[in-house]
Amino acid sequence: MSEPMSLLGEAEKLDAADRLAAVRERFVLDDVTYLDGNSLGALPAHVPARVEDVVRRQWGELRIRSWEESGWWTAPERIGDRIAPLVGAAAGQVVVGDSTSVNVFKALVAAVRMAQEDGGTGGTGGTSGAGPVRDEILVDATTFPTDGYIAESAARMTGCALRPVTPAEVPGALGDRTAAVLLNHVDYRTGRLHDLPALTAAVHAAGAYVVWDLCHSAGALPVGLDEHGVDLAVGCTYKYLNGGPGSPAYLYVRRDLQPRFDSPLPGWNSHAEPFGMRPAYAPASGAVRGRVGTPDILSLLALEAALDVWDEEGVSVAAVRAKSLALTDFFLRCVGAYVPDGRVESVTPAAHAERGSQVALRCDDAGEVMKRLIERGVVGDYRAPDVLRFGFTPLYVGFADVERAARVLARTLAG
Numbered sequence: 001m002s003e004p005m006s007l008l009g010e011a012e013k014l015d016a017a018d019r020l021a022a023v024r025e026r027f028v029l030d031d032v033t034y035l036d037g038n039s040l041g042a043l044p045a046h047v048p049a050r051v052e053d054v055v056r057r058q059w060g061e062l063r064i065r066s067w068e069e070s071g072w073w074t075a076p077e078r079i080g081d082r083i084a085p086l087v088g089a090a091a092g093q094v095v096v097g098d099s100t101s102v103n104v105f106k107a108l109v110a111a112v113r114m115a116q117e118d119g120g121t122g123g124t125g126g127t128s129g130a131g132p133v134r135d136e137i138l139v140d141a142t143t144f145p146t147d148g149y150i151a152e153s154a155a156r157m158t159g160c161a162l163r164p165v166t167p168a169e170v171p172g173a174l175g176d177r178t179a180a181v182l183l184n185h186v187d188y189r190t191g192r193l194h195d196l197p198a199l200t201a202a203v204h205a206a207g208a209y210v211v212w213d214l215c216h217s218a219g220a221l222p223v224g225l226d227e228h229g230v231d232l233a234v235g236c237t238y239k240y241l242n243g244g245p246g247s248p249a250y251l252y253v254r255r256d257l258q259p260r261f262d263s264p265l266p267g268w269n270s271h272a273e274p275f276g277m278r279p280a281y282a283p284a285s286g287a288v289r290g291r292v293g294t295p296d297i298l299s300l301l302a303l304e305a306a307l308d309v310w311d312e313e314g315v316s317v318a319a320v321r322a323k324s325l326a327l328t329d330f331f332l333r334c335v336g337a338y339v340p341d342g343r344v345e346s347v348t349p350a351a352h353a354e355r356g357s358q359v360a361l362r363c364d365d366a367g368e369v370m371k372r373l374i375e376r377g378v379v380g381d382y383r384a385p386d387v388l389r390f391g392f393t394p395l396y397v398g399f400a401d402v403e404r405a406a407r408v409l410a411r412t413l414a415g
Protein backbone atom coordinates (compact mmCIF):
# COMPACT_ATOMS: atom_id res chain seq x y z
CA MET A 1 0.00 0.00 0.00
CA SER A 2 1.41 3.37 -0.92
CA GLU A 3 -0.87 5.56 1.20
CA PRO A 4 0.58 4.68 4.65
CA MET A 5 4.11 5.20 3.34
CA SER A 6 3.23 8.54 1.83
CA LEU A 7 1.64 9.84 5.03
CA LEU A 8 4.58 8.62 7.06
CA GLY A 9 6.93 10.32 4.64
CA GLU A 10 4.88 13.48 4.85
CA ALA A 11 4.99 13.36 8.65
CA GLU A 12 8.77 13.17 8.54
CA LYS A 13 8.94 16.19 6.24
CA LEU A 14 6.56 18.17 8.42
CA ASP A 15 8.58 17.34 11.51
CA ALA A 16 11.80 18.37 9.80
CA ALA A 17 10.28 21.76 8.90
CA ASP A 18 8.64 22.28 12.32
CA ARG A 19 10.20 25.20 14.17
CA LEU A 20 8.71 24.01 17.46
CA ALA A 21 10.13 20.49 17.09
CA ALA A 22 13.13 21.20 19.33
CA VAL A 23 10.91 22.27 22.24
CA ARG A 24 9.96 18.62 22.73
CA GLU A 25 13.41 18.09 24.24
CA ARG A 26 12.37 20.33 27.11
CA PHE A 27 9.82 17.71 28.22
CA VAL A 28 10.09 14.32 29.90
CA LEU A 29 8.60 11.93 27.36
CA ASP A 30 9.13 8.34 26.27
CA ASP A 31 8.01 6.02 23.46
CA VAL A 32 4.37 6.50 24.34
CA THR A 33 2.44 8.68 21.91
CA TYR A 34 0.99 11.11 24.41
CA LEU A 35 -2.18 12.79 23.17
CA ASP A 36 -3.68 13.58 26.55
CA GLY A 37 -2.07 16.94 27.25
CA ASN A 38 -5.56 18.43 27.23
CA SER A 39 -6.12 16.52 30.48
CA LEU A 40 -2.65 16.60 32.05
CA GLY A 41 0.24 18.31 30.31
CA ALA A 42 3.62 16.55 30.25
CA LEU A 43 6.41 17.40 32.70
CA PRO A 44 8.96 20.02 31.60
CA ALA A 45 12.35 18.48 32.35
CA HIS A 46 13.65 21.36 34.47
CA VAL A 47 10.72 21.42 36.87
CA PRO A 48 11.84 18.67 39.33
CA ALA A 49 15.08 20.51 40.18
CA ARG A 50 13.18 23.75 40.75
CA VAL A 51 10.65 22.03 42.97
CA GLU A 52 13.48 20.40 44.88
CA ASP A 53 15.01 23.84 45.49
CA VAL A 54 11.67 25.18 46.68
CA VAL A 55 11.27 22.28 49.08
CA ARG A 56 14.84 21.85 50.34
CA ARG A 57 16.17 25.40 50.38
CA GLN A 58 13.20 27.76 50.43
CA TRP A 59 11.10 25.70 52.80
CA GLY A 60 13.78 23.53 54.47
CA GLU A 61 16.35 26.23 55.14
CA LEU A 62 14.73 29.65 54.85
CA ARG A 63 11.40 28.49 56.29
CA ILE A 64 9.16 31.48 57.19
CA ARG A 65 11.62 33.92 55.61
CA SER A 66 10.66 32.60 52.18
CA TRP A 67 7.34 34.42 52.22
CA GLU A 68 9.43 37.54 51.66
CA GLU A 69 12.84 36.42 50.49
CA SER A 70 11.70 33.75 48.02
CA GLY A 71 8.79 35.83 46.78
CA TRP A 72 6.13 33.43 48.02
CA TRP A 73 3.71 36.13 49.13
CA THR A 74 3.51 37.83 45.76
CA ALA A 75 3.63 34.65 43.68
CA PRO A 76 -0.11 34.64 42.76
CA GLU A 77 0.14 38.02 40.99
CA ARG A 78 3.66 37.47 39.65
CA ILE A 79 2.68 34.19 38.00
CA GLY A 80 -0.60 35.74 36.90
CA ASP A 81 1.45 38.29 34.99
CA ARG A 82 3.27 35.46 33.22
CA ILE A 83 0.01 33.81 32.17
CA ALA A 84 -1.49 37.16 31.11
CA PRO A 85 0.28 37.46 27.74
CA LEU A 86 -0.72 33.89 26.89
CA VAL A 87 -4.40 34.86 27.15
CA GLY A 88 -4.01 38.33 25.64
CA ALA A 89 -4.15 40.31 28.87
CA ALA A 90 -2.01 43.22 29.99
CA ALA A 91 -0.31 42.85 33.37
CA GLY A 92 -2.20 43.34 36.62
CA GLN A 93 -5.39 41.52 35.71
CA VAL A 94 -4.66 37.86 36.36
CA VAL A 95 -4.17 36.19 39.72
CA VAL A 96 -3.28 32.53 40.24
CA GLY A 97 -4.72 30.36 42.98
CA ASP A 98 -7.43 27.87 43.89
CA SER A 99 -9.00 25.46 41.41
CA THR A 100 -10.90 26.36 38.27
CA SER A 101 -14.08 25.26 40.02
CA VAL A 102 -13.51 27.76 42.83
CA ASN A 103 -12.63 30.53 40.39
CA VAL A 104 -15.78 29.86 38.36
CA PHE A 105 -17.69 30.45 41.57
CA LYS A 106 -15.88 33.69 42.40
CA ALA A 107 -16.20 35.05 38.86
CA LEU A 108 -19.81 34.12 38.29
CA VAL A 109 -21.12 35.43 41.62
CA ALA A 110 -19.08 38.62 41.18
CA ALA A 111 -20.50 39.04 37.65
CA VAL A 112 -24.07 38.68 38.91
CA ARG A 113 -23.39 41.12 41.73
CA MET A 114 -22.15 43.72 39.23
CA ALA A 115 -25.19 43.21 37.01
CA GLN A 116 -27.54 43.53 39.95
CA GLU A 117 -25.73 46.64 41.12
CA ASP A 118 -26.27 48.13 37.65
CA GLY A 119 -29.92 47.21 37.77
CA GLY A 120 -32.99 47.64 39.92
CA THR A 121 -34.04 45.28 42.69
CA GLY A 122 -32.88 41.98 41.32
CA GLY A 123 -32.30 38.80 43.29
CA THR A 124 -30.52 39.34 46.55
CA GLY A 125 -28.05 41.81 45.07
CA GLY A 126 -27.68 45.54 45.27
CA THR A 127 -30.40 47.97 44.34
CA SER A 128 -28.41 51.05 43.49
CA GLY A 129 -28.63 51.16 39.71
CA ALA A 130 -31.37 52.34 37.43
CA GLY A 131 -31.27 49.47 34.96
CA PRO A 132 -33.63 46.51 34.62
CA VAL A 133 -33.94 43.77 37.20
CA ARG A 134 -31.41 41.13 36.24
CA ASP A 135 -32.22 37.74 37.67
CA GLU A 136 -31.10 35.22 35.10
CA ILE A 137 -27.83 33.39 34.49
CA LEU A 138 -27.19 31.70 31.16
CA VAL A 139 -24.87 28.72 31.27
CA ASP A 140 -23.36 26.71 28.44
CA ALA A 141 -25.61 23.62 28.30
CA THR A 142 -22.68 21.60 26.95
CA THR A 143 -20.31 22.79 29.65
CA PHE A 144 -17.75 20.76 31.53
CA PRO A 145 -19.88 19.55 34.45
CA THR A 146 -18.22 21.45 37.29
CA ASP A 147 -19.10 24.81 35.71
CA GLY A 148 -22.74 23.75 35.49
CA TYR A 149 -22.90 22.56 39.09
CA ILE A 150 -21.35 25.76 40.36
CA ALA A 151 -23.57 27.92 38.18
CA GLU A 152 -26.60 26.19 39.68
CA SER A 153 -25.42 26.99 43.20
CA ALA A 154 -24.41 30.55 42.25
CA ALA A 155 -27.88 31.08 40.78
CA ARG A 156 -29.56 29.92 43.98
CA MET A 157 -27.32 32.13 46.09
CA THR A 158 -27.95 35.25 44.03
CA GLY A 159 -31.69 34.77 43.55
CA CYS A 160 -31.32 34.06 39.84
CA ALA A 161 -32.88 31.52 37.53
CA LEU A 162 -30.40 29.36 35.66
CA ARG A 163 -30.98 28.78 31.96
CA PRO A 164 -28.79 26.20 30.23
CA VAL A 165 -28.45 27.04 26.53
CA THR A 166 -25.94 26.03 23.89
CA PRO A 167 -23.44 28.75 22.97
CA ALA A 168 -25.16 29.08 19.58
CA GLU A 169 -28.43 29.82 21.36
CA VAL A 170 -26.94 32.50 23.62
CA PRO A 171 -27.63 35.52 21.34
CA GLY A 172 -31.32 34.58 21.14
CA ALA A 173 -31.59 33.86 24.87
CA LEU A 174 -30.07 37.15 26.05
CA GLY A 175 -32.40 39.81 27.34
CA ASP A 176 -32.68 42.57 29.87
CA ARG A 177 -33.11 40.02 32.64
CA THR A 178 -29.75 38.42 31.87
CA ALA A 179 -27.22 39.11 34.60
CA ALA A 180 -24.33 36.90 33.58
CA VAL A 181 -23.34 34.28 31.03
CA LEU A 182 -20.87 31.46 31.71
CA LEU A 183 -19.28 29.94 28.61
CA ASN A 184 -16.53 27.48 27.75
CA HIS A 185 -14.16 28.79 25.09
CA VAL A 186 -13.51 25.28 23.74
CA ASP A 187 -15.93 22.41 24.34
CA TYR A 188 -14.06 19.77 26.38
CA ARG A 189 -15.83 16.89 24.65
CA THR A 190 -16.03 17.86 20.99
CA GLY A 191 -13.12 20.28 20.76
CA ARG A 192 -15.39 22.93 19.24
CA LEU A 193 -14.03 26.48 19.57
CA HIS A 194 -16.73 29.04 20.29
CA ASP A 195 -16.75 32.58 18.93
CA LEU A 196 -15.48 34.54 21.92
CA PRO A 197 -15.44 37.97 20.27
CA ALA A 198 -18.99 37.72 18.88
CA LEU A 199 -20.51 36.13 21.99
CA THR A 200 -18.81 38.64 24.28
CA ALA A 201 -20.16 41.50 22.15
CA ALA A 202 -23.67 40.00 22.22
CA VAL A 203 -23.60 39.65 26.03
CA HIS A 204 -22.45 43.25 26.36
CA ALA A 205 -25.13 44.51 23.97
CA ALA A 206 -27.68 42.98 26.37
CA GLY A 207 -26.07 44.81 29.29
CA ALA A 208 -24.86 41.60 30.95
CA TYR A 209 -21.46 40.25 32.01
CA VAL A 210 -19.61 37.30 30.55
CA VAL A 211 -17.36 34.76 32.25
CA TRP A 212 -15.24 32.63 29.93
CA ASP A 213 -13.72 29.31 30.98
CA LEU A 214 -10.43 28.98 29.10
CA CYS A 215 -9.38 25.51 30.32
CA HIS A 216 -9.14 24.07 26.81
CA SER A 217 -7.90 27.14 25.00
CA ALA A 218 -5.22 28.86 27.09
CA GLY A 219 -1.82 27.69 25.89
CA ALA A 220 -3.31 26.22 22.72
CA LEU A 221 -4.69 29.20 20.82
CA PRO A 222 -5.00 32.99 21.01
CA VAL A 223 -7.68 34.17 23.43
CA GLY A 224 -7.46 37.97 23.26
CA LEU A 225 -9.14 38.82 26.57
CA ASP A 226 -8.27 42.53 26.50
CA GLU A 227 -8.81 42.93 22.78
CA HIS A 228 -12.33 41.53 22.97
CA GLY A 229 -13.32 43.29 26.18
CA VAL A 230 -13.98 40.11 28.16
CA ASP A 231 -15.23 40.85 31.68
CA LEU A 232 -14.02 37.86 33.65
CA ALA A 233 -12.24 34.63 32.77
CA VAL A 234 -10.91 31.55 34.51
CA GLY A 235 -8.80 28.62 33.45
CA CYS A 236 -6.69 25.75 34.65
CA THR A 237 -2.93 25.46 34.28
CA TYR A 238 -2.40 21.68 34.20
CA LYS A 239 -3.63 21.12 30.63
CA TYR A 240 -1.90 23.09 27.85
CA LEU A 241 0.18 25.11 30.35
CA ASN A 242 1.80 21.95 31.77
CA GLY A 243 1.75 23.17 35.38
CA GLY A 244 1.40 19.69 36.90
CA PRO A 245 -1.40 17.72 38.54
CA GLY A 246 -3.70 20.04 40.44
CA SER A 247 -1.62 23.12 39.70
CA PRO A 248 -3.59 26.23 40.67
CA ALA A 249 -6.00 27.92 38.29
CA TYR A 250 -6.20 31.61 37.40
CA LEU A 251 -8.77 34.36 37.44
CA TYR A 252 -8.84 37.35 35.08
CA VAL A 253 -10.74 40.46 36.12
CA ARG A 254 -10.67 43.24 33.54
CA ARG A 255 -8.89 46.25 34.97
CA ASP A 256 -11.81 48.69 34.91
CA LEU A 257 -14.04 46.14 36.66
CA GLN A 258 -11.60 45.44 39.47
CA PRO A 259 -12.92 48.18 41.80
CA ARG A 260 -16.38 46.59 41.46
CA PHE A 261 -15.24 42.99 41.85
CA ASP A 262 -17.06 41.87 44.98
CA SER A 263 -15.70 38.41 45.76
CA PRO A 264 -18.04 35.89 47.36
CA LEU A 265 -14.92 34.42 49.01
CA PRO A 266 -13.27 37.44 50.67
CA GLY A 267 -10.34 35.84 52.47
CA TRP A 268 -7.53 37.52 54.32
CA ASN A 269 -5.21 37.24 51.31
CA SER A 270 -7.37 39.68 49.36
CA HIS A 271 -7.67 42.14 52.22
CA ALA A 272 -6.29 45.64 51.65
CA GLU A 273 -4.15 45.10 54.73
CA PRO A 274 -3.72 41.35 55.17
CA PHE A 275 -1.51 41.67 58.22
CA GLY A 276 -3.69 44.31 59.84
CA MET A 277 -5.77 41.43 61.23
CA ARG A 278 -8.89 43.56 61.20
CA PRO A 279 -12.30 42.16 62.02
CA ALA A 280 -13.89 43.97 59.06
CA TYR A 281 -13.11 43.08 55.48
CA ALA A 282 -11.78 45.74 53.12
CA PRO A 283 -10.74 44.53 49.67
CA ALA A 284 -7.31 45.16 48.20
CA SER A 285 -7.24 46.88 44.84
CA GLY A 286 -6.18 45.18 41.64
CA ALA A 287 -6.02 41.52 40.70
CA VAL A 288 -5.09 40.65 44.32
CA ARG A 289 -8.79 41.03 45.05
CA GLY A 290 -9.30 37.59 43.50
CA ARG A 291 -7.17 35.86 46.13
CA VAL A 292 -8.73 33.97 49.03
CA GLY A 293 -6.43 32.19 51.48
CA THR A 294 -2.80 31.09 51.73
CA PRO A 295 -1.54 30.08 48.29
CA ASP A 296 -0.53 26.51 47.49
CA ILE A 297 3.16 27.39 47.16
CA LEU A 298 4.59 24.06 46.02
CA SER A 299 2.15 23.71 43.13
CA LEU A 300 2.29 27.40 42.36
CA LEU A 301 6.06 27.43 42.02
CA ALA A 302 6.09 24.22 39.99
CA LEU A 303 3.74 26.03 37.61
CA GLU A 304 5.98 29.09 37.55
CA ALA A 305 8.91 26.92 36.50
CA ALA A 306 6.79 25.15 33.85
CA LEU A 307 5.92 28.50 32.27
CA ASP A 308 9.61 29.04 31.40
CA VAL A 309 9.00 26.93 28.30
CA TRP A 310 7.08 29.89 26.86
CA ASP A 311 10.24 32.01 27.01
CA GLU A 312 12.07 29.70 24.59
CA GLU A 313 13.18 31.10 21.27
CA GLY A 314 10.38 30.78 18.71
CA VAL A 315 7.69 29.75 21.19
CA SER A 316 4.58 31.92 20.98
CA VAL A 317 0.84 31.43 21.10
CA ALA A 318 0.67 32.18 17.36
CA ALA A 319 3.28 29.53 16.54
CA VAL A 320 1.52 27.03 18.81
CA ARG A 321 -1.83 27.72 17.16
CA ALA A 322 -0.44 27.33 13.64
CA LYS A 323 1.13 23.99 14.53
CA SER A 324 -1.96 22.86 16.43
CA LEU A 325 -4.14 23.34 13.35
CA ALA A 326 -1.59 21.56 11.18
CA LEU A 327 -1.50 18.64 13.66
CA THR A 328 -5.26 18.27 13.90
CA ASP A 329 -5.66 18.63 10.11
CA PHE A 330 -3.03 15.94 9.60
CA PHE A 331 -4.65 13.64 12.17
CA LEU A 332 -8.02 13.95 10.46
CA ARG A 333 -6.38 13.15 7.12
CA CYS A 334 -4.55 10.12 8.50
CA VAL A 335 -7.73 8.84 10.18
CA GLY A 336 -9.56 9.34 6.87
CA ALA A 337 -6.90 7.36 5.04
CA TYR A 338 -6.40 4.51 7.54
CA VAL A 339 -9.80 3.97 9.17
CA PRO A 340 -12.59 2.40 7.09
CA ASP A 341 -15.40 4.83 6.27
CA GLY A 342 -18.14 4.98 8.88
CA ARG A 343 -16.16 3.22 11.67
CA VAL A 344 -15.66 6.53 13.52
CA GLU A 345 -17.21 9.95 13.10
CA SER A 346 -15.38 13.17 13.93
CA VAL A 347 -17.41 15.45 16.16
CA THR A 348 -14.73 18.14 15.96
CA PRO A 349 -15.53 20.90 13.46
CA ALA A 350 -13.58 20.83 10.21
CA ALA A 351 -13.42 24.64 10.04
CA HIS A 352 -10.28 26.05 11.65
CA ALA A 353 -12.21 28.94 13.17
CA GLU A 354 -14.30 26.41 15.11
CA ARG A 355 -11.60 23.99 16.19
CA GLY A 356 -9.62 23.86 19.42
CA SER A 357 -6.52 21.71 19.82
CA GLN A 358 -8.14 18.31 20.05
CA VAL A 359 -9.94 15.87 17.82
CA ALA A 360 -12.88 13.91 19.17
CA LEU A 361 -14.02 10.80 17.35
CA ARG A 362 -17.27 9.10 18.08
CA CYS A 363 -17.76 5.34 17.99
CA ASP A 364 -20.08 3.06 19.96
CA ASP A 365 -17.27 1.06 21.58
CA ALA A 366 -15.12 4.11 22.44
CA GLY A 367 -14.41 3.01 26.03
CA GLU A 368 -13.07 -0.37 24.95
CA VAL A 369 -11.18 1.10 21.98
CA MET A 370 -9.36 3.63 24.15
CA LYS A 371 -8.38 0.93 26.63
CA ARG A 372 -6.76 -1.07 23.84
CA LEU A 373 -5.14 2.02 22.31
CA ILE A 374 -3.51 2.84 25.63
CA GLU A 375 -2.21 -0.76 25.87
CA ARG A 376 -0.60 -0.17 22.46
CA GLY A 377 1.11 3.02 23.60
CA VAL A 378 -1.23 5.66 22.23
CA VAL A 379 -2.66 7.65 25.11
CA GLY A 380 -5.76 9.72 24.52
CA ASP A 381 -8.83 9.54 26.68
CA TYR A 382 -12.42 8.45 26.69
CA ARG A 383 -15.39 10.64 27.53
CA ALA A 384 -18.72 8.94 28.19
CA PRO A 385 -20.68 7.73 26.47
CA ASP A 386 -18.97 7.37 23.07
CA VAL A 387 -16.12 9.80 22.50
CA LEU A 388 -12.42 9.12 21.87
CA ARG A 389 -10.51 12.29 22.67
CA PHE A 390 -7.06 13.13 21.29
CA GLY A 391 -5.36 16.29 22.51
CA PHE A 392 -2.49 17.83 20.56
CA THR A 393 -0.03 19.90 22.55
CA PRO A 394 2.14 21.52 19.87
CA LEU A 395 5.05 22.08 22.26
CA TYR A 396 5.77 18.35 22.38
CA VAL A 397 3.59 16.48 19.89
CA GLY A 398 5.01 15.95 16.40
CA PHE A 399 3.58 14.85 13.08
CA ALA A 400 5.09 11.37 13.32
CA ASP A 401 3.19 10.95 16.61
CA VAL A 402 0.02 11.91 14.80
CA GLU A 403 0.58 9.43 11.97
CA ARG A 404 1.41 6.66 14.43
CA ALA A 405 -1.68 7.38 16.53
CA ALA A 406 -3.95 7.16 13.48
CA ARG A 407 -2.25 3.96 12.28
CA VAL A 408 -2.55 2.26 15.69
CA LEU A 409 -6.14 3.50 15.98
CA ALA A 410 -7.01 1.92 12.63
CA ARG A 411 -5.43 -1.40 13.71
CA THR A 412 -7.28 -1.25 17.03
CA LEU A 413 -10.62 -0.47 15.40
CA ALA A 414 -10.11 -3.42 13.04
CA GLY A 415 -10.26 -5.65 16.13
Ligand SMILES: *Cc1c(COP(=O)(O)O)cnc(C)c1O
Nearest residue numbers: 099100101144184188213215236
Ligand atom coordinates in the same frame (compact mmCIF):
# COMPACT_ATOMS: atom_id res chain seq x y z
C1 LIG B 1 -10.55 20.80 33.14
C2 LIG B 1 -11.72 21.72 33.31
C3 LIG B 1 -12.11 22.15 34.58
C4 LIG B 1 -11.43 21.61 35.79
O1 LIG B 1 -11.79 22.21 36.96
P1 LIG B 1 -10.97 21.88 38.28
O2 LIG B 1 -11.58 22.73 39.30
O3 LIG B 1 -9.54 22.16 37.97
O4 LIG B 1 -11.12 20.43 38.54
C5 LIG B 1 -13.15 23.07 34.65
N1 LIG B 1 -13.77 23.53 33.56
C6 LIG B 1 -13.42 23.10 32.32
C7 LIG B 1 -14.11 23.65 31.13
C8 LIG B 1 -12.40 22.17 32.17
O5 LIG B 1 -12.06 21.74 30.96
